[in-house]
Every structure is written in structure tokens, then in C-alpha cells.
Amino acid sequence: MSKSKRLMELMMTVNRKRKFTVKELAEEFGVSSRTILRDLQELSELGVPLYSEVGPHGGYQVLNERVLPPIAFTEEEAVAIFFASHALRHYRFLPFETEASAALGKFYNYMPGDVRDRIDEMKNRVDFISPQRQSAFPHLAELLDAAIRQQVIAIEYESGGRQDCRDIQPVGIYARGGLWYCPAYCFRREDFRLFRCDRIRSVVPGPERKPLDMRHIHLGNWESHIAAKRHDADCYVELTKSGVDMCEAELARRVPMHVREDDSGFLKGTIPLGEIPFLARFFIGLGREATVIEPPRLLAEIRKVLSELMERYE
Incomplete structure (x- = not known):
């Protein structure tokens, strides 16, 4: 086996094993322990995050930031992935902001020159616009991590001009209209609530509260799990063609829309x-x-707001 092929297979092996000894790898690859040590040194220089443990039960271990084995992309696939990540630049805050920037740089820098030239030409021809917001969303990674790990967290939340503390178990996070939102189970309300992430002032590990089993609840169905005690009203709104376009993005998740011929x-x-x-x-x-x-209550609220506007501009 050539050295380059052995290094490639060794990279995939250590990522799969996570913990191993030099002797185990030497036996598996049919080489000496000294050769494996040299190979591990080269992998470390290439960026594979290895560290050694001494003692009778020691060996080598891969840190959490594992390096994935090389993946072959076609030119079109590479360009598509580049622009999918490039589109996120309009969001000032992302759960993986640093990692996304690093991945984008790797994609661009390691592409052939003609592909980079093609991307440079396309940058000003393709875009995905989202509203620019001044709000800060510093806790996105913590909210997403709590959702994945099924953990309860304590947040300080600002709403209506005042702040209070809530124990919540996040379902996930999503972006809409330049803002980030976090649907979560609120233990105070004993029901699901939607929190705006820019209003979350702090996030800390939750108290000794047993998490709920929410593995079957996700962003696509969390609203169907809201308790029946929530007070709803029937809603009917007529829309022009332009009204359909204007409502599609904002209200699609709130009220079913029906479009005529x-x-x-x-x-x-x-x-x-x-x-x-x-x-x-x-x-x-x-x-x-x-x-x-x-509903009549919505009509009454519209009249009230319009009346206040009339008084302001008379």
C-alpha cells in the first residue's frame, strides 16, 4: 500500500475509532509502530486533532472537532454549496458563524483557478436577499445545542418593556424576515411558546428539572402540540393578487392560505x-x-389603531 493511500485510510480509521493505540493501528495496517507514529505525526500536521494519553490504558484520541475524510464534489456541486453558504452572509448572527466562514474560505481557496474565476463572476449575478436587522442574536448556538440535546435552560427574556426569567426546553431555531425565532416548551406556561431570539438576554443551564421527551417534536409540527386550552378565533381575510404575495412569506405558518385561479x-x-x-x-x-x-376582535383592533393614527396626524 502506498504511503498516500495509507494516510488516507488512516485518517478515516482514526475518525471512526476516536480512541486507539499505536499497536492496534500497526497490526491493522501491517506496518511497524514507528511507521504508524510517523503517519500520526503527519496527520496531526495536516489538521487532524489528535492528542495522546499516557499510562497503562493510554493511547491516542481524536478531539471532538473531527476532520472528515475528503469528499469528491463535481464542479457544479462545489459551486452550489459555495453559494448556499455565501447566501448566509446577510445574517449578522448565525449558530455556526465562525465555522461557516472557515468552510467558505476552504471551498474557495482549494478550488481550481478557473472555478474561482467563475464564482467571482457569479457573486454579483446571484444573491439571496434578507432584511438587514440591527438586532443581536448572541445565543443561537446555545439554543440550538439545547434543542439537539433535549436540555432545559433558563433564559432572561425581555417582552413588553420588562424582563423575567423562564425555564424552557427549545424545539429548535429558525430565521424569518431577518429575525431568529425559537419555539420552546415553557415550564411556567406549561405549554409551547414562540420566543424571539433577540429578546433573549442570557442563557444558562437550567435548574434540576427533568427534560420532557420531545424527540418527536420538531419545527414542522410543534404548533400542533400547543395545548387545546389556548383561546383561538376563526379568521377570514380576502386578498388581492398582491395581497397573496405579501402574505405568503409572513403568514404562511400562521393561517392557511388559499389561492384562486x-x-x-x-x-x-x-x-x-x-x-x-x-x-x-x-x-x-x-x-x-x-x-x-x-374575527370581530381583529376588526375592532384595526379600527382602534386607525383611530389612534388619525388623531396623531390630524
């Missing part, structure tokens, strides 16, 4: 009563492109 449509479903203030201001912003039919 002429591209006009309507919203029909239920809404939480707690979202009426937000929806009133949203539909006012749509002007003539949306006509709210029900």
Missing part, C-alpha cells in the same frame, strides 16, 4: 387571540390588498 386568494383558519395586535398592524400595512372579514 386568478391568483387572488383568502386566508381561512384560526388565530391565537394573543396575536391580534400584531395582525391588526400587519393588515393595516397591506392597505387595499387585504380585507379582514372576521
Whole structure:
């Protein structure tokens, strides 16, 4: 076996084993222990994070930041992955901000010159625009990690001009309209709630509270697990063609949308009563492109907001 092939297989082996001894590897590859030691030294210089442990039960171990074996991409696949990561640059805060930047740099720097030239030409031809927000989202990685590990965390949350502490178990995080959101089970409310990540001021490990088994709950179905005690109201809103376009991104997760053959449509479903203030201001912003039919409480809130605006601008 050539040295280059042995190093490649050795890299994949140590990533798979995580913990091993020089003797084990020497027997597996049919070489001397001295050769394996030299190979491990070369892997370490290439960036494989190894460290040794002394003693009768010692050996080598791979740190958590494992280096994946080389993966062969076609030119089109490499360009697609580059731009998928490049599109995230509009978000000032990401769960893997440093890692994404490093991965993007590796993709670009190790590509052939003609592929880099192609990417440079495409950078100003392809983009994925998201609203620029001034809000900070410093706890995204901690929220995502708690969701993956099924952990309870304590957060300090600001809402309505005041801060309080909540024990929550996150479902996950998602971005929409330039903002990050975290649906989570709130132990105070004994139900699921949606938290805006920029309003989370601190995150610490939760108290000695047993986590819930939420392995079957994810971003696609968490809303269906909200307790039935939540007070909802039937909602119906007529939309013009432009209204459909304007509602599609913002309300698709809140109220089912139905589109007619002429591209006009309507919203029909239920809404939480707690979202009426937000929806009133949203539909006012749509002007003539949306006509709210029900619920009456939403109509009353719209009239109230419009009346306040009239008083301000008279």
C-alpha cells in the first residue's frame, strides 16, 4: 500500500475509532509502530486533532472537532454549496458563524483557478436577499445545542418593556424576515411558546428539572402540540393578487392560505387571540390588498389603531 493511500485510510480509521493505540493501528495496517507514529505525526500536521494519553490504558484520541475524510464534489456541486453558504452572509448572527466562514474560505481557496474565476463572476449575478436587522442574536448556538440535546435552560427574556426569567426546553431555531425565532416548551406556561431570539438576554443551564421527551417534536409540527386550552378565533381575510404575495412569506405558518385561479386568494383558519395586535398592524400595512372579514376582535383592533393614527396626524 502506498504511503498516500495509507494516510488516507488512516485518517478515516482514526475518525471512526476516536480512541486507539499505536499497536492496534500497526497490526491493522501491517506496518511497524514507528511507521504508524510517523503517519500520526503527519496527520496531526495536516489538521487532524489528535492528542495522546499516557499510562497503562493510554493511547491516542481524536478531539471532538473531527476532520472528515475528503469528499469528491463535481464542479457544479462545489459551486452550489459555495453559494448556499455565501447566501448566509446577510445574517449578522448565525449558530455556526465562525465555522461557516472557515468552510467558505476552504471551498474557495482549494478550488481550481478557473472555478474561482467563475464564482467571482457569479457573486454579483446571484444573491439571496434578507432584511438587514440591527438586532443581536448572541445565543443561537446555545439554543440550538439545547434543542439537539433535549436540555432545559433558563433564559432572561425581555417582552413588553420588562424582563423575567423562564425555564424552557427549545424545539429548535429558525430565521424569518431577518429575525431568529425559537419555539420552546415553557415550564411556567406549561405549554409551547414562540420566543424571539433577540429578546433573549442570557442563557444558562437550567435548574434540576427533568427534560420532557420531545424527540418527536420538531419545527414542522410543534404548533400542533400547543395545548387545546389556548383561546383561538376563526379568521377570514380576502386578498388581492398582491395581497397573496405579501402574505405568503409572513403568514404562511400562521393561517392557511388559499389561492384562486386568478391568483387572488383568502386566508381561512384560526388565530391565537394573543396575536391580534400584531395582525391588526400587519393588515393595516397591506392597505387595499387585504380585507379582514372576521374575527370581530381583529376588526375592532384595526379600527382602534386607525383611530389612534388619525388623531396623531390630524
